Amino acid sequence: MADFMNLIRNENMKMFRRPRLFVMLGIIVGLVIVFSGVWFSVDKGESAMWEVVITETMFLYWIITIFAAIASASTVAEEFSSGTIKMLLIRPWSRSKILLSKYISSLLFALFFAVAFLASLMLVNWILFDLLGNGTVDRLSDVMGVSNIEYLFKYYGLLFLGTMMTVTISFMLSTVFRSSILAIATALFIEIVVNNFMQLLAFVKYKWIDYVLFVHLDLTKYVGGNEYNGMTLGFSLAVLGVYYVLFMVLTWYIFNKRDVAA
Template sequence: MFKFMKLVANENMKIYRRPRTYVMLGLMLALIAAISIITYFVDDTHNTLAWNMIFTESMISYMLITVFTIIIASGSVADEFTSGTIKLLLIRPWSRSKVLLSKYIAVLLYALGMAVVMLLFSFILNTVLFGYQDVTASEVVSPLVSGSVAAYLLKYSLLKYVSLVVTTTLAFMLATVSRSGALAIGLSLFLILGVNSFAPLLATLKYKWADYLLFIHLDLTQYLDDAPMRDGMTLGFAFFVLAIYYVIFVGLAWYVFKKRDVAA
């Protein structure tokens, strides 16, 4: 187990040695800072709640994190084929499954790290600028929501991360199957950002099979406000549908990687 964790650590080093990793992090933090600082100087009444800013920036940032993680996930496998270093990986006494799993875990840790840094930075910055207010979720999110705003933010973040895991797995699978980072990034972004934008329209379909469409369930936060896109849909059912797609994506990636002559 310890040796496997060293393999995961090696994959993390590959991610954090590249300048693009820090450029993407810098862009996200700069955007958050810009939104908060501009709002602070524009709001003459100074009635802006820090929690309102945190939620606004979280929604924007999670979209950026999704795009950045897709880029990292797509390059994690495809870049090994492009540079030919995949052969060096397979010389080591590791099975192909463990090599692929280490890359997958490293990508998920990157996504988690980005989300944690984003939330902490946004919370600290907005608390400094606007002050800390002890408010409830109903005052910030919706009158239909009750409880602590911090607890709501935690649930919101967890559900966003689950969706991020599914999206990342899709990109990871496409990169593994195609061995092309550019194709995986382009196709993943098209599916997630393009097709997903039509999710509300897809939700209006009267057919039963529409209940099982991936894009209708990717935004799990719809269930926090008890406002699902389709009547009768529940969070449990959404998890079930996403789990089916997740197993398909993972299974396809592992099958192709193990069967392909990657050393050629």
């Protein structure tokens, strides 16, 4: 177990020591500061902090998913494109352990950025805005029966589940392609183009569409606890669970069967 934890630590060091980490962090914090600053200048700080945080989460969180997809799509593919995969496989670890350590590191990378984004949102908007703004009414408590912070963390949790699925897809692509550029480009195409297009299919009245992966990646439509187009959160999680198992099995099969001699 200690050896495996060291393996995860080594993978984390690879991911967190790269210059792109600081570039991504700068973009995240910069976007939060700019959006919050513009909001503050428009309404002179009259909005409630929670209202700003929740709204900015809805509009800016996608960048976290994009960064997580880029990182996970390059994890394995970069080892092949740089030739370091041979050195990695001669060490006293099985291929499955190596792959699992990379996958866990990819999830931890996504979690780090999700937490960093939320922390910057809370800090910046706590400085600029009052907790409840001009009023003393917790709007979400009145409308949905939940507090602002409860709504935020439920919404954020559902967002991160979608991010985890995207990381899994990107990680699978990283094992399929030897080129990290090709893996990243495919992951971004799926996330930006295919995912958004497929979301529109949810409004088409065909039963088979209910089983398309991309229709279920956005789980925030269930944040109020209601059905959406006849589907429930449990159904969406079940569909995602089936795809998750398929992707992981395919990822492990390809990586364990791949010839690295060439």
